[in-house]
Amino acid sequence: MDRHAWRDVGSRPLFFPALSFTLGALCAPATLIGPLPFLVSGALLGALALALARLPGAHLAVLGALWSAGAGLACWEAGVEVPPALMSGGPAVLEGEAERVERFDGATRVRVAVARAGVPDGSLESARFRVSLSLRGTPMELLPGQRMRVEARLSPEVPPGNPGEKDFGVARRRQGVAFTGGADASRVLVLSPAPGWRSALEATRARLAVAVHAVAPSKDAAALFLTLAAGQRAELDDTWEEAFSRAGLAHVLSVSGLHVAALALMTLALLRRGLVRAGARWRKLDARRVAAPAAVPFVWAYVLFTGNQPPAVRSAVMATVVLLGLALWRRADGLNGLAAAAVVLVAWAPSSVMDLSLRLSFLAVLGLVLLSPPLREAIPLAPPNPQEPRRLRRWWGQARESVAQTLSASAAATLSGLPVVAAAFGRVSLAGLVSNIVALPLCGLLTGLAAGGAALFVVAPVLATPVLWAGAWASELLLAITRFFAAVPLAAVEVPALGGLAATLYAAGLLTWALGTGRWRLGGWLAPVAVVGTVLAPKLLPEPGLRITFLSVGQGDSVVLSSRGHHALVDGGGVPGGMDTGERFVVPFLKQAGISRLDLAVLSHPHPDHALGLASALKHVPTERLWMPAGDGDGPLSRQVVAAARDAHVEGVEAGHPSLRLGEATLEVLGPPGPLERELLEGANDRSVVLRVRHGDVTVLLPGDVEADGEAELIGQLDAVTVMKAPHHGSRTSSTEAMLAKTRPRHVVFCVGRRNRYGFPHPEVEARYRAVGSECWRTDLDGAVTVESDGKDVRLVPHLPREPSTEDARVAVGEERPHPSNDDFRGSRPPGVDRRAEEFARPR
Numbered sequence: 001m002d003r004h005a006w007r008d009v010g011s012r013p014l015f016f017p018a019l020s021f022t023l024g025a026l027c028a029p030a031t032l033i034g035p036l037p038f039l040v041s042g043a044l045l046g047a048l049a050l051a052l053a054r055l056p057g058a059h060l061a062v063l064g065a066l067w068s069a070g071a072g073l074a075c076w077e078a079g080v081e082v083p084p085a086l087m088s089g090g091p092a093v094l095e096g097e098a099e100r101v102e103r104f105d106g107a108t109r110v111r112v113a114v115a116r117a118g119v120p121d122g123s124l125e126s127a128r129f130r131v132s133l134s135l136r137g138t139p140m141e142l143l144p145g146q147r148m149r150v151e152a153r154l155s156p157e158v159p160p161g162n163p164g165e166k167d168f169g170v171a172r173r174r175q176g177v178a179f180t181g182g183a184d185a186s187r188v189l190v191l192s193p194a195p196g197w198r199s200a201l202e203a204t205r206a207r208l209a210v211a212v213h214a215v216a217p218s219k220d221a222a223a224l225f226l227t228l229a230a231g232q233r234a235e236l237d238d239t240w241e242e243a244f245s246r247a248g249l250a251h252v253l254s255v256s257g258l259h260v261a262a263l264a265l266m267t268l269a270l271l272r273r274g275l276v277r278a279g280a281r282w283r284k285l286d287a288r289r290v291a292a293p294a295a296v297p298f299v300w301a302y303v304l305f306t307g308n309q310p311p312a313v314r315s316a317v318m319a320t321v322v323l324l325g326l327a328l329w330r331r332a333d334g335l336n337g338l339a340a341a342a343v344v345l346v347a348w349a350p351s352s353v354m355d356l357s358l359r360l361s362f363l364a365v366l367g368l369v370l371l372s373p374p375l376r377e378a379i380p381l382a383p384p385n386p387q388e389p390r391r392l393r394r395w396w397g398q399a400r401e402s403v404a405q406t407l408s409a410s411a412a413a414t415l416s417g418l419p420v421v422a423a424a425f426g427r428v429s430l431a432g433l434v435s436n437i438v439a440l441p442l443c444g445l446l447t448g449l450a451a452g453g454a455a456l457f458v459v460a461p462v463l464a465t466p467v468l469w470a471g472a473w474a475s476e477l478l479l480a481i482t483r484f485f486a487a488v489p490l491a492a493v494e495v496p497a498l499g500g501l502a503a504t505l506y507a508a509g510l511l512t513w514a515l516g517t518g519r520w521r522l523g524g525w526l527a528p529v530a531v532v533g534t535v536l537a538p539k540l541l542p543e544p545g546l547r548i549t550f551l552s553v554g555q556g557d558s559v560v561l562s563s564r565g566h567h568a569l570v571d572g573g574g575v576p577g578g579m580d581t582g583e584r585f586v587v588p589f590l591k592q593a594g595i596s597r598l599d600l601a602v603l604s605h606p607h608p609d610h611a612l613g614l615a616s617a618l619k620h621v622p623t624e625r626l627w628m629p630a631g632d633g634d635g636p637l638s639r640q641v642v643a644a645a646r647d648a649h650v651e652g653v654e655a656g657h658p659s660l661r662l663g664e665a666t667l668e669v670l671g672p673p674g675p676l677e678r679e680l681l682e683g684a685n686d687r688s689v690v691l692r693v694r695h696g697d698v699t700v701l702l703p704g705d706v707e708a709d710g711e712a713e714l715i716g717q718l719d720a721v722t723v724m725k726a727p728h729h730g731s732r733t734s735s736t737e738a739m740l741a742k743t744r745p746r747h748v749v750f751c752v753g754r755r756n757r758y759g760f761p762h763p764e765v766e767a768r769y770r771a772v773g774s775e776c777w778r779t780d781l782d783g784a785v786t787v788e789s790d791g792k793d794v795r796l797v798p799h800l801p802r803e804p805s806t807e808d809a810r811v812a813v814g815e816e817r818p819h820p821s822n823d824d825f826r827g828s829r830p831p832g833v834d835r836r837a838e839e840f841a842r843p844r
Contacts, residue, residue, distance in 0.1 A: 148190050155179060201304075217473060221475040230307075367413050446478060544790055571614055601618060624648060629654070668692040690703045722789075751779050775796075
């Protein structure tokens with residue numbers, strides 16, 4: 001592969017028009033403006049380009065027209081029409097077409113394109129929006145393309161409530177998904193049959209899955225093979241997805257460009273060989289010109305069978321361009337092929353520009369085209385001599401060159417996608433530089449066995465059995481390779497997300513080094529400078545002496561304390577049978593804050609909304625010591641937290657326990673009381689660990705979930721505080737007048753879930769705090785609330801902008817808030833839908 005220069009990029013007729021079209025779809029303010037202004041401006045710019053066609057600069061009008069066209073298409077796809085009665089969510093009756101149906105572990109997730117909607121017991125109105133539903137109960141016999149009617153409870157999209165939390169709503173909003181929600185499978189009415197081809201396809205996939213499991217050496221091997229043969233990624237366990245990510249082989253888990261390209265090449269070679277051996281009449285023709293277009297239907301059949309995954313569609317478009325070019329005696333160009341794929345995908349589905357796997361796929365191919373050649377030049381290894389007379393030396397030279405080329409390609413793909421990977425995952429796999437060299441031949445073989453086995457199974461299931469057996473064992477070998485590389489020390493390194501400026505400098509550095517000559521190549525230093533600057537910037541910026549963040553984890557508590565490089569975590573939230581709040585909220589925040597180890601972890605009391613997320617977080621972030629309430633360490637939740645803490649020094653603490661120095665701050669234990677008083681307290685809430693944090697003149701009280709009896713035991717130790725976490729989420733049984741009269745907090749933080757079923761915080765409790773002069777903060781409305789202290793005063797910073805709402809007005813006048821069902825929890829999920837169902841909402 002030849003190295004490109006700046007002029008080579010500019011000479012590609014499709015590259016810059018496709019780039020402009022794609023950037024228009026990417027940058028469009030789809031939630032603010034309709035498509036009409038962009039489409040009109042695009043038409044005007046197009047007319048201007050025609051009028052100025054013979055003048056210099058007319059191409060800029062063409063690029064502007066394409067940018068406007070991309071933005072207009074994106075706005076049109078994201079546009080929604082929601083009946084006024086459903087704007088705030090709640091119970092609804094929906095009628096529309098199922099666009100995507102995914103199942104695993106008894107859960108069903110359906111994306112519905114809604115055509116009519118309304119409230120129960122009301123008439124249905126015309127609508128245009130999409131909704132992502134989790135169905136509870138027995139999985140439905142539902143296929144894409146079927147019309148359905150369902151009674152559901154809708155929740156509007158809400159922005160991420162915590163720093164570091166992934167915003168899956170951006171991609172959903174781009175697709176016109178206005179709500180997520182839950183429904184009972186028994187309340188779904190199927191109105192039309194599925195298309196015949198769709199039913200046949202799903203039935204074939206189901207039979208293929210049974211056949212593969214029958215011959216596979218393990219369940220995991222069967223799941224991996226089915227991922228490649230039928231696009232059934234949901235069957236693969238979460239732990240394997242983590243292992244593939246650490247090993248740098250995550251691209252294997254989706255039907256991506258690698259698989260489609262390998263299939264295209266193998267199909268072309270087989271058809272060409274078959275034509276050569278077909279007889280003398282076919283030898284008169286160029287076999288390549290006939291075989292190339294004949295391979296195109298096989299490529300697209302594989303893409304369709306595996307679920308039309310965007311990276312596979314991208315590669316199929318590029319493969320089609322290459323194959324048709326061969327048929328016309330033309331050599332396909334990588335940049336033009338990539339540009340053509342971008343235009344097709346954006347025109348087909350503008351929201352695909354937000355698809356993470358598709359972004360990485362495009363960047364990887366761009367890196368292979370632009371970065372791989374100069375990286376190969378940088379390796380001090382002479383290319384093989386094709387005229388070498390000695391066969392062994394010639395073979396050795398070719399083997400070394402193959403390794404060098406693969407290493408260059410792997411490094412190019414890693415470097416080109418680094419900003420996106422860092423923003424999405426917070427780490428980059430170093431093991432991938434070597435693992436891809438080892439696994440690439442096996443991946444090519446496995447792709448051929450997967451596609452060939454699936455195709456042969458459709459025609460003759462009996463004849464496909466040996467191919468499926470070989471593919472399953474090849475999958476088992478790939479799992480062993482992945483397990484090895486994932487366990488290597490420093491297989492993956494933590495990388496902070498690059499900001500907009502740093503990412504721009506990084507990209508400019510890579511392109512300048514790859515495409516420039518002479519002194520221009522010195523601009524390549526911008527790339528490492530951008531990365532190093534991003535890593536060092538947080539350490540160089542001044543920090544407050546104490547920072548306390550009350551995380552928004554739904555209906556539960558989680559508090560992170562940091563002071564001069566020392567950190568503590570109090571609780572981690574939790575939803576019984578629901579999502580993992582530690583993995584979803586706590587760990588991403590700790591990574592974003594650069595916290596890789598804790599000085600202290602505290603379980604205030606063994607209830608699920610405090611303990612489950614803490615146990616999950618401690619599996620990822622080790623702690624030096626663990627505090628638990630004295631006398632409550634024998635329950636299952638307590639044992640789960642202790643097991644997760646591994647080598648931590650575990651202490652049961654009570655009032656009078658020695659204080660702990662955390663940087664500039666001091667943590668004092670005020671509760672639970674001693675053993676005699678503790679026996680009189682009936683519930684675990686009143687036996688919570690109560691902490692007072694002192695930082696100069698600033699005091700912060702963390703009282704766990706103590707209620708009236710527990711507060712009575714505390715009052716003798718209390719004085720005025722600066723900030724207080726509301727006990728027990730602001731329930732009526734806590735925050736007594738005696739407690740508030742003694743503490744008189746300037747700020748109070750309510751850790752509550754959005755629309756929680758308990759109605760926390762209760763309006764009379766908020767009014768009680770306001771009566772003593774407290775400013776109220778709520779994690780359901782404000783997101784994470786951060787307290788910054790300099791030892792003399794504090795500053796509170798909400799993660800979400802504070803806006804007045806009708807709910808705030810009701811609270812101000814003491815009106816009771818309705819108690820919605822559990823489906824409306826922020827950070828919760830309807831019962832019966834396990835954690836992995838959340839993956840359905842992620843962009844693929």
